[in-house]
Amino acid sequence: MENIYEKCIVKPKDAKDNLITLATVVGSIAIIAASIIIEFTRSYSAAVIVVVVIAAHRIITDRNIEYEYTLAGNSIAMDKILNRKRRKRILNCDLTDFDIVAPVKSRHYEEYRNNAAKTISAVSGGNAGDEYFGLLEYKGRRTILLFEADERSLGLMKKHLEYKLKD
Secondary structure, X not given: OOOEEEEEEEEOOOHHHHHHHHHHXXXXXXXXXXXXXXXXXXXXXXXXXXXHHHHHHHHHHOOOEXXXXXXXXXXXXXXXXXXXXXXXXXXXXEHHHEEEEEEOOOHHXXXXXXXXXEEEEEOOOOOHXXXXXXXXXXXXXXXXXXXXXXXXXXXXXXXXXXXXXXX
C-alpha cells in the first residue's frame, strides 16, 4: 500500500488582497453611479447593476485562497482552491523530476532562484521556517516551486529524492 499525504494551507489576506477589494468596491460604485446618471444608459442600469455586483462578488471572494498538497507514492500534486469552491491544478509531477529540494532559508535558494523562468508560490507566507523550494523542468520551462513542508511530508519525499533533498 502506498503512502498518501495531504496538507491544506490557507493563505491569509495581505495588503494586496485588501487593495484589490477596495478597488473593486470603488470601481463598482463608480460604474453603478455612472449607469444611473448617464441618460442613455438608464434603460440598461438594472442589468448593469446586476452584472457589476456579480463580478465584484466573484473578484472579492476569489481572494480566499487555499493550497492543497497531495503526495502519493512518487508523485506530487498541488491545487489552488478559490473560495472553497473552485479547484485549479497548479502542479502535477513526479518527485524524481526535481533537481533540488531545499529550505528557502538555505544558501541553495540564493543560488538557484535566478535560474528559473517561472515561480509557483503555494505558501501561506506565515512561517518561513517550513518553506521549501524545488527546482524542476515543468511544461518545458525551468520552474521553482515554493511550498510548505513538515516532517512527515519530508520523510515521504526523502524516499524518492535521495540526494536531491538538501538541508
